[in-house]
Amino acid sequence: MLQISNLHFSYEQADSAQSTLNGIDLSIKAGESVALIGPNGAGKTTFARCLNGLLLPTQGDVHINGESTKDRTQIIGIRQQVGIVFQNPENQIVSATVEREIAFGLENLGIERNRMHAIVDNMLDKFNLTQYRQHAPHLLSGGEMQRLALAAVMAMSPQIVVFDEPTSLLDPANQQLVLSLIADLHRQPVKDDHAPISTILITQNPEEALHCKRLLVLNQGQILFDDKPDVVFRKTDELKNVGLQVPAEYEIADYLKKCGQEKSTFDPTDFQRYYAESLK
Amino acid sequence: MEFNHFHLPLNIKIENLSFRYNRHSEIGTAVLEDINLSVRAGELVAIIGLSGSGKTTLLQHMTGLLQPDSGRVLVDGKDIHSKNVSLSQLRRRLGLVFQFPETQLFAETVFDDIAFGPQNLGLDASQVASRVNAALLTVALNPPDFIDRSPFQLSSGEKRRVAIAGVLAMNPECLALDEPTAALDSTGILAISHFLKAFHASGKTVILVSHNIDLIARLATRVVVLRAGQLCYDGDVETLLCHQDILQQAGFALPRARCVVNYLVELGLANKRNLISVEQIKLHLTEIATTVSKQSIG
Numbered sequence: 001m002l003q004i005s006n007l008h009f010s011y012e013q014a015d016s017a018q019s020t021l022n023g024i025d026l027s028i029k030a031g032e033s034v035a036l037i038g039p040n041g042a043g044k045t046t047f048a049r050c051l052n053g054l055l056l057p058t059q060g061d062v063h064i065n066g067e068s069t070k071d072r073t074q075i076i077g078i079r080q081q082v083g084i085v086f087q088n089p090e091n092q093i094v095s096a097t098v099e100r101e102i103a104f105g106l107e108n109l110g111i112e113r114n115r116m117h118a119i120v121d122n123m124l125d126k127f128n129l130t131q132y133r134q135h136a137p138h139l140l141s142g143g144e145m146q147r148l149a150l151a152a153v154m155a156m157s158p159q160i161v162v163f164d165e166p167t168s169l170l171d172p173a174n175q176q177l178v179l180s181l182i183a184d185l186h187r188q189p190v191k192d193d194h195a196p197i198s199t200i201l202i203t204q205n206p207e208e209a210l211h212c213k214r215l216l217v218l219n220q221g222q223i224l225f226d227d228k229p230d231v232v233f234r235k236t237d238e239l240k241n242v243g244l245q246v247p248a249e250y251e252i253a254d255y256l257k258k259c260g261q262e263k264s265t266f267d268p269t270d271f272q273r274y275y276a277e278s279l280k
Numbered sequence: 281m282e283f284n285h286f287h288l289p290l291n292i293k294i295e296n297l298s299f300r301y302n303r304h305s306e307i308g309t310a311v312l313e314d315i316n317l318s319v320r321a322g323e324l325v326a327i328i329g330l331s332g333s334g335k336t337t338l339l340q341h342m343t344g345l346l347q348p349d350s351g352r353v354l355v356d357g358k359d360i361h362s363k364n365v366s367l368s369q370l371r372r373r374l375g376l377v378f379q380f381p382e383t384q385l386f387a388e389t390v391f392d393d394i395a396f397g398p399q400n401l402g403l404d405a406s407q408v409a410s411r412v413n414a415a416l417l418t419v420a421l422n423p424p425d426f427i428d429r430s431p432f433q434l435s436s437g438e439k440r441r442v443a444i445a446g447v448l449a450m451n452p453e454c455l456a457l458d459e460p461t462a463a464l465d466s467t468g469i470l471a472i473s474h475f476l477k478a479f480h481a482s483g484k485t486v487i488l489v490s491h492n493i494d495l496i497a498r499l500a501t502r503v504v505v506l507r508a509g510q511l512c513y514d515g516d517v518e519t520l521l522c523h524q525d526i527l528q529q530a531g532f533a534l535p536r537a538r539c540v541v542n543y544l545v546e547l548g549l550a551n552k553r554n555l556i557s558v559e560q561i562k563l564h565l566t567e568i569a570t571t572v573s574k575q576s577i578g
């Protein structure tokens with residue numbers, strides 16, 4: 001559903017030596033849950049902006065369900081299919097009330113009034129915002145605002161939702177809430193002709209990446225690794241070389257191995273089971 | 281010289297402070313209720329709590345940005361809102377890193393942004409340049425790559441680093457930081473944490489608001505937990521980690537490294553639980569390995 005080939009992007013004019021995105025080839029299927037990590041300035045946000053046509057490739061292509069983001073006649077459809085939730089929701093909220101914020105994108109799509117109201121009510125209910133429907137968005141707490149941003153994106157019934165560091169400004173309780181909202185998107189029953197939703201979670205927290213099925217590591221505009229999180233995090237040294245930390249259990253497993261304890265009974269996946277148990 | 285009474289480290293004392301935002305009808309705004317807190321010179325105090333619990337509001341009182349409805353804020357024994365205390369002098373000594381770095385950036389280039397403070401201190405051009413350079417290096421940004429760029433066209437982590445550099449370039453005597461590591465990558469977090477360690481080791485006071493429990497565990501000499509505008513814990517990190525209930529009230533889970541320790545102990549690979557960082561665990565594992573090999577030799 002998402003097909004990226006030889007994607008280059010440069011903020012400067014084409015003559016600059018190094019571009020921000022340097023040849024990304026990648027495809028993401030319906031229903032995938034993907035995490036994207038990488039150092040500051042690696043190009044993660046730039047990549048996200050390329051997915052829904054906010055930025056256009058300077059070379060290569062991004063196709064959403066076969067349509068290129070470069071085809072400006074398709075841009076409304078592409079914006080509807082690829083939703084982005086940004087780190088700081090304050091910057092993306094445009095309306096005076098919570099319900100108008102959710103209706104905003106639907107109005108732009110020219111959705112008929114009754115259907116629009118039904119969708120708005122449904123989203124308010126689903127994201128637990130009904131009590132705030134008449135409130136001004138900027139008076140919501142950080143966690144509530146992030147819920148609103150997601151509700152506004154979900155109202156458009158997107159196929160792909162990109163989360164650009166949605167938790168970095170939240171307290172740990174709200175971080176958990178946002179992660180569970182993302183997990184819920186994958187548990188939704190799939191409607192008639194709709195494909196299951198795909199999510200891309202951009203994060204600086206390697207532990208959050210463990211919640212996803214697939215992990216991409218971006219460094220200097222190139223994909224360094226693309227595999228299951230458990231496989232990627234075992235490459236402790238290679239990640240360290242580009243300044244990335246692995247979850248504590250991988251670092252300890254790696255250390256034990258380096259100390260010659262190859263047959264140690266300590267294994268990261270066993271620990272994760274133990275950890276999940278301890279949270280219950 | 282006015283500077284004379286400013287070379288001593290800072291003590292901050294908050295007495296019976298209450299505050300409420302008077303913009304009525306606001307929801308979720310922090311209210312502080314009868315807070316008593318004394319930060320002694322040279323301490324590194326972490327303030328934690330759920331969002332809306334009043335952390336930022338408290339920090340803004342300590343730096344004189346807000347005035348309490350009742351109660352007092354004393355810096356080195358003087359009420360900062362009394363007539364004979366200059367708030368601008370205070371802010372010069374006490375650097376504040378804001379929660380949202382965008383609110384701190386304003387100039388056309390990264391250089392001008394960071395240079396603004398030192399220039400206002402009356403330093404000459406070469407001193408200013410060296411301050412800018414040093415501050416960028418402290419936040420792990422390579423100066424030549426950044427000084428000519430617009431601070432508004434940076435990635436989110438780069439913006440935060442530049443905002444922090446702008447405060448460090450003032451060479452403050454005390455630092456108050458609101459979520460300094462949010463959006464930073466591991467290199468950035470490590471750089472900030474090294475800096476704060478050294479800053480604190482030189483006897484200076486640090487107040488750190490953060491959701492990053494690993495950072496707090498590694499740095500703080502003392503932790504204060506705010507809950508709905510009131511202090512509900514004030515003590516050391518280790519004791520806090522042993523009080524799961526308070527930790528949970530503050531919205532925190534145990535640091536992951538601590539959970540790894542507990543698991544290692546269960547496997548019989550470690551025999552100490554009070555470790556809080558990956559580095560400490562490694563050290564402990566090495567100790568065990570050496571004892572074992574000594575025993576097998578002996």
Ligand SMILES: Nc1ncnc2c1ncn2[C@@H]1O[C@H](COP(=O)(O)OP(=O)(O)OP(=O)(O)O)[C@@H](O)[C@H]1O
Binds near residue numbers: 011040432438
């Ligand atoms: N509007 C812009 N104009 C010019 N350069 C930009 C702009 N936005 C970002 N850049 C640069 O492009 C590079 C990639 O930035 P991007 O925001 O995509 O990084 P990121 O991986 O999201 O980083 P972070 O972890 O800090 O959010 C960085 O070097 C950044 O300075």
Ligand SMILES: [Mg+2]
Binds near residue numbers: 436437
């Ligand atoms: Mg980014």
